[in-house]
Amino acid sequence: MKHYPPARIIHELACRSAPPGLPILPMAAFRDSHDIAHDCVTRATALxxxxxxxxxxxxxxxxxxxxxxxxxxxxxxxxxVCHGTHTP
Ligand SMILES: [Zn+2]
Ligand SMILES: [Zn+2]
Structure with a gap:
């Protein structure tokens, strides 16, 4: 069983809400994650x-x-609230 940290918010690079300086990853890296997709992420982002x-x-x-x-x-x-499991 695993502890889930608070969910991160996924952004497209061009999103104005995305803070600068974050590591860039392919969308596929989040396929099974519990992170939350921002409005800027669409079906095309994954496809x-x-x-x-x-x-x-x-x-x-x-x-x-x-x-x-x-x-x-x-x-x-x-x-x-945060999509994490918190610490027991
Ligand atoms: Zn965004
Ligand atoms: Zn929480």
Whole structure:
């Protein structure tokens, strides 16, 4: 079972919301990730395996609030706020 960190936000390189200086990865690297796609990411992003960046998001202090989503290898349901499993 694995701990899921808070989800990052995936952006296309041209997105104005993407912070500069992040490492660039192909979209395929996120196929099985629980990271969240920003509005700038479309079906074409995945189909063409476009380069993207993953922004470390700051969700602020919050209490773990289980969502209905639980990957098979996750220690528990993902948090509804940050999509992470938090520390037990
Ligand atoms: Zn974006
Ligand atoms: Zn959370």
């Amino acid at each position: 063409n395996n476009r380069p993207v960046v993953a922004e470390p998001a700051d969700y602020g202090p919050h209490v773990y609030s289980p969502s209905g989503e639980r990957p098979a290898d996750a220690t528990r349901a993902l948090c509804a």
